[in-house]
Amino acid sequence: MDSFAIVCDSSHDLPPYISEKLRLTVVPYSINFGVDSSIDDGVMSPEEFAELLDRYEKGKGYPTTAAPAPSRFVEAFKANVKKGLSRILTVTVSGRLSKTYESAVQAADMVKEEYPDSEIEVVDSLSGSMAEGMLVLEAARVRDLGRPLHEAKRLLEEMRGRVRLLAALETTKYLVKSGRARSFQHMLSTALRIKPVITAREGAIALYSRVRGRMERAVDHMVDEVQRTYKSGIVAVVEGIAPDLREMIVHKLCQRLGINREQIVEAQMTSALLVHLGRRTVGVVWEEEEPQPS
Incomplete structure (x- = not known):
């Protein structure tokens, strides 16, 4: 036992x-659709849930999580x-x-x-x-x-102090819909073609950097940071529903870190995270090198 x-x-x-x-x-x-309907996270496949999100996005009552x-x-x-x-x-x-x-x-x-x-x-x-x-x-x-x-x-x-997370978002509109960002921040990011890269810092989500241009630049930015601080062992790549972005970052990680694909855990975000981040999100998680004694 x-x-x-x-x-x-x-x-x-x-x-x-x-x-x-x-x-x-x-x-x-729990994922709530208005006051009368809710489902448990994980009951639907990510693809099924994303289709449901698309329908709610066009109407009223965007889902919330509990x-x-x-x-x-x-x-x-x-x-x-x-x-x-x-x-x-x-x-x-x-x-x-x-x-x-x-x-x-x-x-x-x-x-x-x-x-x-x-x-x-x-x-x-x-x-x-x-x-x-x-x-x-x-x-x-x-x-x-x-x-x-x-x-x-x-x-x-x-x-937990050594585990790093970075995630690049193609759009901030889902953060706005779920109440996690302000609408003017979304409008500014859209106008300037900015791809925000977020991280976890002291238990809270924080903006790590802003990358202008295509998502590939944001992916390169994240891989640079992994390469700079990677210790050893597995690396995790997590996507919303964006297999092209997942393939892109997996390929770059294997090249830059000199690791095999078998050392990468490839995962999809849970439905509860899809509500807040949307389909076109990709992230990387790794354990960084321990600080060297001075």
């Missing part, structure tokens, strides 16, 4: 075949405890981006009160998407080595 169970929210963006292989318990976000309620985490924790996995490591999207971390902590306290022998630890990834996914991969590696729960938590909290 595993030394501990791993629970995470659906924004980790790991491909389904990896999630299944790692034996994850995934707690989904963090999992504590009750969803309680359900996930109890399911593992009842299977004999009373030690649980939970990894969530940044607490500065969502109430998911708060929900998981509340749920952990509730379950530990009902099951006093259980041990439930919650790690804030301080990021999201495949940056969260990289921590989940590390959690599974440590678990499969038979290491204890407290050691896994410590290693993830150390690693």
Whole structure:
């Protein structure tokens, strides 16, 4: 039996075949279409969901996303405890981006009160998407080595400061629709043909740079930064629904880093992220070189 169970929210963006292989318990976000209709993140394929988004984009009531309620985490924790996995490591999207971390902590306290022998630890990834996914991969590696729960938590909290995420957006209009950016910022970016590159900084999404021109220039800009700070191991590439952009960045990473495609985890954004970022988004996640002692 595993030394501990791993629970995470659906924004980790790991491909389904990896999630299944790692034996994850995934707690989904809710995607709301008005006040009367909602679906769980991951129920629809990215392509099906993107078609649905297109229909809503042309009308009123653009979808919103909601963090999992504590009750969803309680359900996930109890399911593992009842299977004999009373030690649980939970990894969530940044607490500065969502109430998911708060929900998981509340749920952990509730379950530990009902099951006093259980041990439930919650790690804030301080990021999201495949940056969260990289921590989940590390959690599974440590678990499969038979290491204890407290050691896994410590290693993830150390690693999260080294995991970098950059993402290039072809347009900011989805950020405007979802309330994450102002309309004048979108108009300015469109007029100047600017492709924003965003990053996670201290748990919040921040503008990393503005690249004028085509998306290829933004991709080159991201690959430059990966090459400058890449340590070793896997690299993750995540797309909205933009296989051409994914192929472009994968090819450049293999060339510039001297790695094989097998060292790259290729993933698609979850539906909850598509709501905010849109189809034509591509990102890269990697573990950077540790700072050298002075």
